[in-house]
Amino acid sequence: MHAAQVMNLSRLLAQTARLFPGHTALIQGTQRCSWAEMDARVDAMVAALRALGLKKGDRILLQSSNNLAMFESAWVAFRLGCVWVPTNFRLTPSEVAYLGSSSECAAMVYEAGFEAHVDAVRAAWPGLREVVCIGGTPRAGEHGYEALVTAHAGERPEEAQVEADDPLWFFYTSGTTGRPKAAILTHAQMAFVVTNHLADLIPGTTERDCSLAVAPLSHGAGIHALLNVARGAATVLLEGEKLDPAQCWALIEQHRVSNLFTVPTIVKMLVEHPAVDRHDHSSLRYLIYAGAPMYRSDQRLALQKLGPVLVQYFGLGEVTGCITVLPPHLHSADDADPNAHIGSCGRPRTGMEVAILDPEGRPLPAGTVGEICCRGPAVFAGYHRNPEASAKALRGGWFHTGDLGRLDDQGLLYITGRESDMYISGGSNVYPRECEELLLEHPGVAEVAVLGVPDAKWGEVGVAVVVRRPGQPEVDAEALLAHIDGRLARYRWPRQFFFWSALPKSGYGKITKQEVRRMLHERGEIVPPDMVK
Secondary structure, eight states, X not given: OOOOOBOOTTHHHHHHHHHSTTSEEEEETTEEEEHHHHHHHHHHHHHHHHHTTOOTTOEEEEEOOSSHHHHHHHHHHHHHTOEEEEOOTTSOHHHHHHHHHHHTOXXXXXXXXXXXXXXXXHHHOTTOOEEEEESSOOOTTOEEHHHHHHHTTTOOOOOOOBOTTOEEEEEEOOOSSSSOOEEEEEHHHHHHHHHHHHHHTSTTOOTTOEEEEOSOTTTHHHHHHHHHHHHTOEEEEOSSSSOOHHHHHHHHHHHTOOEEEEOHHHHHHHHXXXXXXXXXXXXXXXXXXXSSOOOHHHHHHHHHHHOSOEEEEEOOGGGTTOSEEEOGGGOOSOTTOTTOOTTEEEXXXXXXXXXXXXXXXXXXXXXXXXXXXXXXXXXXXXXXXXXXXXXXXXXXXXXXXEEEEEEOTTOOEEEEEETTTOEEETTEEEOHHHHXXXXXXXTXXXXXXXXXXXXXXXXXXXXXXXXXOTTSOOOOHHHHHHHHTTTSOGGGSEEEEEEESOOOXXXXXXXXXXXXXXHHHHTTSSOOGGGOO
């Protein structure tokens, strides 16, 4: 038997453009683009890049902040049968050079101002053939994005025919352990992911809806954008690179935004900002947060401010988020409500299986902590040119997340932390998240990170790095220990507290414990492991 070919994912844009040609597809400031215009622009760029020699399977590196061309470039790559390789635009030239060489990119599309990144890629990877500049003036040997669109306007090239396992996106991991790895996302996998996200995250979305993108489209926000394209819902991009909560709430009111995707730290920023009370956000039906579980105190405030609109999902780039979901009706601001499901990141996604496995790959019973693993159509096809990492991540027929957690009797998942976050003190496993949750309930604490550090007596002990909440009495270590006394076993208590003005965060708004640890060493507040006797 021969397997049928699958739909090229770019067909989603073509279908929407036929159904709703005059409807708005993208908004950024005063710029608007309709679905018909966007589809025609994508066709023109496909024709242009084909004329330059790009072919199916080539990789296209993208270095740009959020804008119309960046949004379109994904659909251009898909339609060409090429692989979209977006970077987080905040990366340095040397970091992007690694992504260019490791992906073996044939072309690079960049936003004016990132010339140093192009030069770094060229130096690291001689296989880079074509360079396209968004905005500004292209340099010698480069092409202007808009000039290519204009030169090939009106052309309607055929989309590439694709097989189920043909890659369309190299989704680079954050690289918390070693160099970032390119997770291979395929046309068939992403067709399932889009369908699953529409069913589980933003059900009922239509062309009358509108989405606000508050994070770079290179990662989770870009996945979320695919859903809105599939249903004809417009996407609003922020005008600047910096997140401005006041601007977000103004745009939500102005454009009647109904869904947005973000991370817990950004939800916290949005709902703690006074602008949340100055603007009408009644249009908001789904505020999706992912990347990390939300602390209960932040979750409670968001529910009180916005009502039942929170949707949590848990997942990694390798599974494009499709592991668990906690929909609005399973959230509650009332701790006594059985639907509050405090601390849970939800039930398995439609069509996905979740299990807690021991180190030998055996399933553990409900209530037992082990590694969170999953399997199903959303799982990636492995890492590009990294068979060892692929084999490790997919051993035993499951995708291994590296996160620790437990399932309850209902099958709801609770994350206890990363394997790398857990530390062992006096022979007992300690999961920092439990302590962090309690500390965040103190009114004087805005943010906190708890991590294990070497200790001569106990092997490891916990330290807490705290950001005090402005406008509250200044909290100290003694007050925080009194706050957790009787609520957390003493061996889980932090032995030291450090008070900083801010915690380091990733480009996606997540607190980066690896960076916290580095800064603690740099400041001399903790000593490196090899100095502990």
